[in-house]
Amino acid sequence: MAISRFADLLDEARRQPEPQRLLFVFTRAELPDNPTEEQRARFEQGEGGVLTPVLCVDKTPEELSDMAALVAESQRTGIEWDVVFVGALSGRGREAPTSEEAENHLQRMVQSLQMGNTQSFLALNRQGEAIALQ
Numbered sequence: 056m057a058i059s060r061f062a063d064l065l066d067e068a069r070r071q072p073e074p075q076r077l078l079f080v081f082t083r084a085e086l087p088d089n090p091t092e093e094q095r096a097r098f099e100q101g102e103g104g105v106l107t108p109v110l111c112v113d114k115t116p117e118e119l120s121d122m123a124a125l126v127a128e129s130q131r132t133g134i135e136w137d138v139v140f141v142g143a144l145s146g147r148g149r150e151a152p153t154s155e156e157a158e159n160h161l162q163r164m165v166q167s168l169q170m171g172n173t174q175s176f177l178a179l180n181r182q183g184e185a186i187a188l189q
Contacts, residue, residue: 061122061183068116068143074151076144078113080164080176081129081136082106106173106188108165110134113144113157122183138186140168140176 058064068075084104087094097103110132119125129136142164144152167175178186 058177059185061125061179063185064141064177064179065116065119065121071145074115074146074149076113076115076146076152076154076157077119078142078144078157078161078164079111079125080108080140080142080161080168081110081112081134082138082140082168083109083135084137106138106168108168109136111161111165113154113161115151122179122181125183126181137181138188139179140164140173141179142176 058067064077068077083106084098085107086098087105090098094103110129112129125139142160144157144160146152164176173188178188180186
């Protein structure tokens with residue numbers, strides 16, 4: 056199944072034979088250090104920049120209802136973000152992995168994103184639509 060929106064992600068995670076824990080890394084678009092004039096101009100037009108991880112959370116699919124609820128929960132932190140990257144961690148048997156088990160995976164996910172590896176994860180905008188990054 057092609058995942059094109061948050062609802063598709065939840066449906067697919069709930070259909071998996073093994074319980075899932077979804078990993079979310081929220082990022083904010085920022086100018087790179089020492090930007091060129093071209094980079095600055097593109098950024099001001101809503102293009103380019105770098106995505107900096109600013110917030111992480113893990114949830115089971117059952118803890119999530121829709122993208123609006125996830126956005127509302129993130130807003131309560133007071134941290135602004137532009138793109139959220141999603142990964143998944145499968146459980147064994149009847150139970151989803153715990154938050155403690157997810158912690159190392161979230162840290163590796165953040166490190167991977169900081170190195171520019173965005174292709175391994177699903178990227179969603181604030182409306183819950185899958186986006187492709189260039």
